[in-house]
Amino acid sequence: MSVPASTTPEQALTELLAIMARLRDPVQGCAWDLAQDMQSLAPYTIEEAYEVVEAIAQGDAQAQCEELGDLLLQIVFQAQLASEQGGFRFADVAAAISAKLIRRHPHIFRDGRLDLPRIELTPEQVSAQWDEIKAVEKAISAAQGKVATPAFLDKVGAGHSPLRRAEKLQARAGEVGYDWQDPRPVLAKLREELDEFEQALDHGLGQDALQDELGDILFCTTNLARQVGVDSEQALLGGIAKFRRRFGYIEQALGKRGESLSDASLAEMEALWQGAKREGM
CATH class of the missing domain: 1.20.890 (cAMP-dependent Protein Kinase, Chain A)
Structure with missing residues (x-):
């Protein structure tokens, strides 16, 4: 679907927000959309994000455009639900990320301004600066009692796929020496976990036990991939x-x-x- 070249981003977004509001109208809205809540939408958000990644990998620009639209819908939908509950609005979401980008790019937005010349930094320096600013912001929030003092592993956020998060948690623990330096002990651990899964299966321990043991197997397999330098995903x-x-x-x-x-x-x-x-x- 093509849109007139004269259509501005503001016009397109305003229309999308109006469509979402109508779909959620208690009287004239769509039954399916009205039945959703934030929890029911969460799996769709993950699914749409992966479909964007797949379209990028395939180099299909048209599919990428469509999938990005589907992902944007999830953001608009969640914001609509929150606003109905008296929480944040879509405008708050957009304003929050705008403010964060300005804070985390002081070499571009000097003094919070958009019109000053940039300070030249390498990509590596930009990444290090981002992490430093993020750490300061978290420390301030902790000092103000807004968030609990982070534990060592809290540096690895939840905003990753399960495999990637497992990989990052293992690497983080390795920073303080809690790691094997050879893949063979990991293979031995994997065999141990497989044996435990088989025992749970043989003893009819039920789905909870099987899920627990299978989780250990997947976690160990991810560690094995990391040890040999293979991206598990x-x-x-x-x-x-x-x-x-x-x-x-x-x-x-x-x-x-x-x-x-x-x-x-x-x-x-x-x-x-x-x-x-x-x-x-």
């Missing part, structure tokens, strides 16, 4: 892509026989899977 994405290729091979091979996936047995599909593997897929 990229490795998983590679595994997903491989699965799609090989399963697609199965589907095509069955189609050539005049069969469908639902008609084939597990043994037939596994034989075709091994065929795809032999072909290097």
Whole structure:
């Protein structure tokens, strides 16, 4: 969908906010939108963010534009819900990030102004400056009693995917020596965790126990990836892509026989899977 070149960002955003308000209108709104709350929307926010990442990886500009719109909708939706509850508004969200960007870029916005020449810094210096300002802001908030004094691992925020957060927590603990220096002990730990999962399965310990043990396995696997210098998320994405290729091979091979996936047995599909593997897929 194209919009007139004369349409300003302000006009487009004003229209989006009006649409969201109408969808949430108690009388004339949409039943699905009215049934949502912040908790029910949270999974969609994560899903949309990943779809943006996928569109970027594919180099599909049109898809990226569409997915960014879907992600923006989640922000607008959450702000609408908050405003209905007497909390923050979309304007507060935008103003807060604007203020943060100005505070964290003093080499650009000197004295909080937008019209002064920048101070030349390297990307590394900018990153270090950002972290320093962020640490000062957190210390001030802690001193004012707005937030609790942060623990050592609190430096790793919750704003990461689970795999990335596990990776960063492990690296943070490693800064004070709580880390292996060789992947082999991690492999041994992984085998230990697999054994514990099998024991929980054999003893019928239930879903909570299985989830707990599986969490340990995933955490340990992420640590193994970090130890050998492999990005766990990229490795998983590679595994997903491989699965799609090989399963697609199965589907095509069955189609050539005049069969469908639902008609084939597990043994037939596994034989075709091994065929795809032999072909290097």
